[in-house]
Amino acid sequence: MTSATPDLRALAGDRPVHFMGVGGAGMCGLAELLVRSGGRVSGCDQKENAALADLARIGAAVSLGHDAAHVASASALVITSAVPQDHPEVVAARRAGIPVLKRAEALGAWVASGTVVAIAGTHGKTTTTAMTTEVLARAGKDPTGIVGGRVAAWDGNLRFGSPSLYVVEADEYDRSFHQLTPDIAVVTNVEADHLDIYGDYTGVRAGFAQFLEGVRSGGRVIACADDHGASSLLPRVASKAYTYGTSAGSMLRATDVSVGADLTRCTVLEDGRRVGTLALRKGGRHNLLNALAAAAVARALGVDWIPIRKALADFAGVARRFERLGDAAGVLVIDDYAHHPTEITATLATARASFPGARLVVAFQPHLFSRTRDFTVEFGRALALADVVWVTDVFPAREAPIPGVTGETVVQATRAAGAEDVRYHPDIASVADALAEDLRSGDVLITLGAGSIETVGRAVLARLSRVGPREVVHA
Incomplete structure (x- = not known):
């Protein structure tokens, strides 16, 4: 995000903000956020899906197919990183002087006015973002959560809450997460991926390092100690660093881990002190690490362990995650x-x-x-x-x-x-x-x-x- 990036709040008055590919996992949550905040939204996509139906039900004007005429009455056009600049809708918008924003730019500008928790990582972003949002909601903090998957408890990709606290999935594709200036940044893991953007692992790691450089003064960086890619970033942000994992030395550590088909249990140590147990309805060591990340965010925001344990025990998951x-x-x-x-x-x-x-x-x-x-x-x-x-x-x-x-x-x-x-x-x-x-x-x-x-x-x-x-x- 730059100071020149327009805020959709100021644009979605009499004329709608138009979303291309509005049924996509990343776009639909942002479009819903705008509608529920009182803005006007139009959108188009190539085929029907549940997200389009949900948006139409709450008042968005959605249509199938793409057409330059869609932007004629728009106040702004929001596109994904995959949309080429020579697309007819983009060309028509620019000719008409209509602002064209990538989804990441629009999101970064929207959330910048609040406290921002940004969840990044090659894997586990969506589940960790949803878990974190649910924990903070259980603690009474009423966060707004935006993820790239349908969360069972939300029946969609958005939990609409307070405009003062946002929990967002920070996507590394096309360096999208560089549009965020978080108060708390989480890195679940760092591996080679999106090499069409970054070239190699060194490029990926540099992209994550730049993301962490955007953390606000007085903020916190929370990283998985079990993952070398994530933990290796911490020396550059040592004063802000906090770690979680199963490894010895993790500031928030899971021990005595038991993983079953429908239940994962562990004992939790915080700064070496036993603070109780966690029980999850999801199997897999990766889900335990996701839960520890969510707990670490909650602790950084002053949440005590009772709502953390209850929210994680009740977490029903995200669509298409096992x-x-x-x-x-x-x-x-x-x-x-x-x-x-x-x-x-x-x-x-x-x-x-x-x-x-x-x-x-x-x-x-x-x-x-x-x-x-x-x-x-x-x-x-x-x-x-x-x-x-x-x-x-x-x-x-x-x-x-x-x-x-x-x-x-x-x-x-x-x-x-x-x-x-x-x-x-x-x-x-x-x-x-x-x-x-x-x-x-x-x-x-x-x-x-x-x-x-x-x-x-x-x-x-x-x-x-x-x-x-x-x-x-x-x-």
Whole structure:
């Protein structure tokens, strides 16, 4: 954010602020925030989804498809980083003298007037942001929380609360988090990703370091001591630093950790002193670390342990984060947003611990040609942890194809990593039927990816429910 960035509050009066791609995970929460704050909003997207329906219900004017005419009456145009500058709506807005803001700029300008808690990291941002918001809400602080996923307790991507306290997911893509000037910055972990933006890990790390340089005077930097990438940033901000994790020396430390299918427990030490236990409804060591980060933020804001423990115990999660969709014909179906090798490894480790003895079947849709190219070997190693692996073609999102990079690339890497049962099924539209034909009673199916694969799990359940166990149980 710069001093020249217009504040949407001043623009959304008689004329609406127009959001391109308003149904997207990052855009819909910001658009809803503007509507609930009394502003006028219009928006468009390529296809219908729950976010569009929610926005229409609260008064936003939403439409399908993109058209330069959409901006004719707009006071400002908000776009994602993926929208090209030669897009007809962008060109029309600039010709008409209408301000064009990236989503990150608009968010940074909006929240700057309040206390800002910004949650950054290669993995775990969405869940940690939601957890932190819920803890602060339980403590009576009434935060406004904005995340890139649908939170069960909010039925959407926004918790609308006080304009004096914001908890926001700080996305590193396109250096978006540099638009924020937080009072408290959290770094869950730092790994190589978005190499189309940063070039290599050194560039990624430098991007996070610059984010921390934006923390306000008197602020705090909270980082995971278990992650080398995160903790290695702390010497530059030593006076503001606070650590959490399971490692010895963590200022907020979890010990005696027990991870089960539906429950994670630990003892918590604060500055070496036992302060009680935490119990989570989510499995996985990564979720425990997310919870510790949320607790660390709450403690920095003066919250005592009773509401922290209660809020974390009640936290129901975020959509597409190890989300159990249901079961049919003896098959349990789980959907997860994991689209980076480290995330896939964590998801499959949680599944192994939760369902010992079950056959783990994974359907993976690679996300972005560049990410598939940059992490081919790592994807293979991660997916090889499953018993059966199905791979579709790459979900391109904002990218053009890269020659020689397809789902087959991942299949070959997974076989090279030692997996014996790996299938390439390029067509996402028909993979649900193929999976349903192959699944056995007792299997656990996990759909993985950040693209359109989110529809596959429910399609498999519908097919299994129609067919019945006789046709899906194989010898």
